[in-house]
Amino acid sequence: MRDRRCLSPDAPSPLPCVPPHTQPDVFIRPVTAGSFSGTRIVTMRLSRSFLPTLRETPSEAQIASHRLMLRAGLIRQTASGIYAWLPAGLRVLRHIGQIVREEQDAIGGQEVLMPTLQPAELWKRSGRYDAYGPEMLRIRDRHERDLLYGPTNEEMITDLFGQSIRSYKELPQVLYHIQWKFRDEVRPRFGVMRGREFLMKDAYSFDISYEAAVDTYRRMMLAYLRTFQRLGVRAVPMVADTGPIGGDLSHEFLILAPTGESGVFYDGELETLDWLSDPVDISDSASLDKFFSNLTSYYAATDEKHEEGAWSQVPESRRREGRGIEVGHIFYFGTKYTRAMDITVAGPDSTPVCPEMGSYGIGVSRLVGAIIEACHDEAGIIWPDSVAPFKAVIINLKTGDATCDAFCEQLYAAAPEQFLYDDRTDRAGAKFADADLMGHPWQLIVGPRGAKEGKVELKRRATGERFELSVDEALAKVLDR
RNA sequence: CGGGCAGUAGCGCAGUCUGGUAGCGCAUCAGUCUGGGGGACUGGGGGUCGUGGGUUCGAAUCCCGCCUGCCCGACCA
Numbered sequence: 047m048r049d050r051r052c053l054s055p056d057a058p059s060p061l062p063c064v065p066p067h068t069q070p071d072v073f074i075r076p077v078t079a080g081s082f083s084g085t086r087i088v089t090m091r092l093s094r095s096f097l098p099t100l101r102e103t104p105s106e107a108q109i110a111s112h113r114l115m116l117r118a119g120l121i122r123q124t125a126s127g128i129y130a131w132l133p134a135g136l137r138v139l140r141h142i143g144q145i146v147r148e149e150q151d152a153i154g155g156q157e158v159l160m161p162t163l164q165p166a167e168l169w170k171r172s173g174r175y176d177a178y179g180p181e182m183l184r185i186r187d188r189h190e191r192d193l194l195y196g197p198t199n200e201e202m203i204t205d206l207f208g209q210s211i212r213s214y215k216e217l218p219q220v221l222y223h224i225q226w227k228f229r230d231e232v233r234p235r236f237g238v239m240r241g242r243e244f245l246m247k248d249a250y251s252f253d254i255s256y257e258a259a260v261d262t263y264r265r266m267m268l269a270y271l272r273t274f275q276r277l278g279v280r281a282v283p284m285v286a287d288t289g290p291i292g293g294d295l296s297h298e299f300l301i302l303a304p305t306g307e308s309g310v311f312y313d314g315e316l317e318t319l320d321w322l323s324d325p326v327d328i329s330d331s332a333s334l335d336k337f338f339s340n341l342t343s344y345y346a347a348t349d350e351k352h353e354e355g356a357w358s359q360v361p362e363s364r365r366r367e368g369r370g371i372e373v374g375h376i377f378y379f380g381t382k383y384t385r386a387m388d389i390t391v392a393g394p395d396s397t398p399v400c401p402e403m404g405s406y407g408i409g410v411s412r413l414v415g416a417i418i419e420a421c422h423d424e425a426g427i428i429w430p431d432s433v434a435p436f437k438a439v440i441i442n443l444k445t446g447d448a449t450c451d452a453f454c455e456q457l458y459a460a461a462p463e464q465f466l467y468d469d470r471t472d473r474a475g476a477k478f479a480d481a482d483l484m485g486h487p488w489q490l491i492v493g494p495r496g497a498k499e500g501k502v503e504l505k506r507r508a509t510g511e512r513f514e515l516s517v518d519e520a521l522a523k524v525l526d527r
Numbered sequence: 528c529g530g531g532c533a534g535u536a537g538c539g540c541a542g543u544c545u546g547g548u549a550g551c552g553c554a555u556c557a558g559u560c561u562g563g564g565g566g567a568c569u570g571g572g573g574g575u576c577g578u579g580g581g582u583u584c585g586a587a588u589c590c591c592g593c594c595u596g597c598c599c600g601a602c603c604a
Contacts, residue, residue, distance in 0.1 A: 101553065101565070102539045106597055126596065180528095181603075198604085232528065232602065239604095246604060298604095307603090375604065409604040443563060475564035482564090493563060503563090 090436065091458075092468040092480075097134050099480050109305050111418035112237030114427050118484045120414070120435075127234025127242030129411075134484065137435035138414050139245060142277060143224050145432060146247045146408055149273040153265045153328055155220040155249055160202050162226055166192035168201045172386045181229045195228040200383050200405060203250040207401075208389035214254040217391065217401060218262055222249035224410060236305070239371065239415035249406040254393065256380070257331075259402035263295050263378050264334040266406050267341070270299055270374055271321040277413065278430020279420050281373055282312050284346040295378035295404070298348060300370030303419040309349035310370040313360050316344050371416040378404040427485025428508050436466040438488035438524045439481045445471045453497040453517075457490055460521050465490075482507065488524045 100117045107113040115121050120135030131139060147157060163185065169175035175194075183195040196202070203221055211219065224247045234242050249266065253259040267283065274281035281299040300310050319341075327333040345360045347353065348370070357365070381400040384390070390398035409416075421428045431437070442454045451469075458467045466486065468477050474493075481489050491503040502520045504513040515523065 098537090100538060104538065105533085105540090108598075123596090227604080229603070233598095233600095235598085244604070248604090372604065407604055412604060441563095473562060473564085473566065475562095475566080478564045480565085491563080495563090 089462050090466045092466060093470045095466075096132060097466075097484070098132070099483060107237065109236050109239075109419070110422055111239065111305075111415040114418055114422060114483070114485075115237055115415065118427055121238060127231055127240070129238055129241060129243070134435040135414065138429075138433055139410060141433040141435075142410050142413050143245075143247070145276045146224065146273055146410065149269045149276070150220075150222050150247070150249060152272075153220065153269045154218075155222045155269075157223060158206075158221050159223050160196075160199050160206070160225060162196055162228070163193050164196045164199075164202055166194055168205060169194065172201045172204075172383055174201065181231065183228050183230050196225075197227055197229045198405075198407075199223070199225075199248055200250065200403075201387070204383045204387050204389055204403070207250075207252055208384075208387065211252070211391055211401075213392045214394060214399065217252055217254045218258060219252045220249060220262065220266075221251075222247060222406075237415055238411045239419075240307075241411065244409060245411040247408040247410055251404045251406070252384075252401040253403075254391070254399060254401060256402055259378055259380070259404060260295065261331050261334055263376065263404055264338045265328050266376050266404070267297065268321065268326055268328065268334075268337060270376060270406070270408070271319075271341075273408065274299060274301075274374070275321050276432055277417065278432050279373075279413075279417055280317050282310070282316050282346050282370070283341070283376075284310060284312065284348050284370075285351050286348065286375065286377075287350060297376050298372050299374035299376075300348070300372050301416045301420050302366070302368050303371050303416065304369055305419055306369035306371040308370050308372060309352075310347070310366075310368060311349070311352050311357055312346035312366050313344040314364040314366045316346060317366070371412070371419060372409075373413050373416050374406075374408045376404065376406040378402075422485070425479070426483035429485040429487055431487045434485065434487050436484075436486050437461065437464040438490050439466045439468055439484070439486040440490045441468045441474075441477050441481060441492065443474045443477070443491065443493040445469050447494055447497075449497045450492055450494055453492050453500075453502070456517060457492070457502065457521070460517075461525060464525070490520060490524065 097119045099119050103113045104116050106123070107116050115135065116123075118134065119132055120138065121129040121131055124130050150157070166175055166184070169178070178197070182197055185193040185195060187193055207219065207221070211217070224245065226243055227246050227248075228243050231240065231242050234240055238244065251259065251262045251266070253262055270281075270283070279301050281301050283297040283299050286296040286298040298308075300306065300308065302310065324337075326337045345356055347357075380402050383403060384400035390400055393399040417430065417433060418427050421430060429435070440454050440457050442450050444450045454467060454469065458465055466484075468481065470477065478489075485507060487507055489505040489507065491505060493503070496503060496514070500516060501514050502517060504515050504520045504523060505511070513520075513523070
């Protein structure tokens with residue numbers, strides 16, 4: 047009770063409170079199955095949960111993903127381009143974050159967490175404080191110190207790196223974090239796809255030479271391909287503008303969707319490649335080179351980099367043309383920041399060397415919208431299994447019926463953390479409509495007739511297939527995926 | 528930042544032109560009947576009409592300012 051400064055959100059605080067978004071996204075809290083005596087277990091029973099679905103579309107939402115995210119109770123808008131994430135939406139965000147994390151770790155990435163607020167001084171050192179423009183949200187604290195809400199973290203990570211790394215022997219380093227960013231977009235739109243505040247994974251690499259940086263870049267390329275495949279979407283890497291550096295070391299990853307902001311042209315073969323079972327030895331340069339050469343032999347470019355000559359070489363039946371949503375961007379930029387900020391390590395001959403850097407972003411919150419753009423129908427969202435907020439919804443068609451209730455409880459107890467239990471007393475139609483809207487991969491439908499015979503009806507959201515199964519069979523099918 | 532549109536109940540909207548007791552559908556609450564694709568009936572609750580000023584006996588409605596949001600374009604993960 048002595049110091050409640052940061053415990054009472056409304057009280058004027060003598061010290062600035064920690065912005066809520068600097069709290070790490072890393073905790074997935076296991077919910078205990080038991081309950082305290084006398085209290086009710088509140089987990090994901092729909093009758094007790096905060097998953098407010100909307101029957102009608104709020105007038106501000108135009109495109110499918112924005113409409114569906116509001117209707118399915120994933121988000122609520124707080125201000126233009128700024129959203130609160132509700133329980134179901136937050137689960138998706140975490141599932142995406144977790145897959146991203148695993149694939150970054152798999153190529154030797156180390157997770158850190160840098161703050162959202164940064165001192166202006168850091169950006170003055172790189173020269174970007176003046177260069178960045180009005181997209182940067184500038185803040186002044188009570189001591190009249192200039193701060194900014196970070197739109198990206200190159201300066202900060204470079205400074206952090208320079209403080210501790212002294213020798214080429216400590217390279218390479220790949221550091222990443224998943225953190226909220228802010229860019230004061232002139233015109234936020236499309237819900238979370240073009241928000242001002244957004245959750246992003248950004249990774250930064252440090253290498254001793256150009257050759258080593260290229261290997262790192264290629265490893266990251268592979269990690270991205272695997273990440274997007276695991277997320278259940280096809281994000282195609284396209285040659286992107288490299289700016290003043292030149293070379294072929296910048297790629298944007300785009301998900302094909304009619305509402306995309308860029309025009310895209312690519313070889314359809316790219317959609318058939320399987321990166322999860324392709325054995326690439328990421329510790330071997332030659333192996334990485336083979337992988338990269340193979341990948342880049344297929345044509346893929348946004349309209350900005352499109353070349354009719356090369357495009358005409360792609361067999362006509364394989365040409366894919368449309369619009370794409372950018373969900374990732376990888377970039378090699380050499381010594382731009384290490385040089386500007388005078389960060390060096392000792393090289394093999396003991397002379398100081400500015401490390402070669404790259405940065406690699408994935409728009410985590412944007413992906414939620416982008417995935418929905420790619421995965422929905424008239425009735426609602428169709429979540430890929432890997433990111434769905436819940437593996438399945440248990441639909442009790444007759445809440446209050448002893449047999450149905452007991453049956454549903456039995457199902458729910460099998461995986462209370464992965465299931466949503468619709469125990470509301472609403473009519474079947476309303477429950478079906480909400481289930482389709484929220485897009486759970488599976489629906490476990492329990493009605494009086496089936497329950498008596500020990501059968502549950504399993505519906506696959508994506509295909510509409512239905513199966514009459516025993517409890518064990520149904521659980522095996524749902525949980526094995 | 529230019530151009531356009533809009534703020535009335537939780538959501539979707541009517542009412543504004545022509546000033547006169549603030550409405551409809553859905554949602555919500557109580558009850559009855561229902562019970563496999565947003566069911567029916569009865570009865571309730573909920574709005575200082577974005578905001579500040581002005582005109583008027585009287586303003587959601589007319590006039591002026593401001594704020595907020597959306598759409599189209601130029602710019603970005």
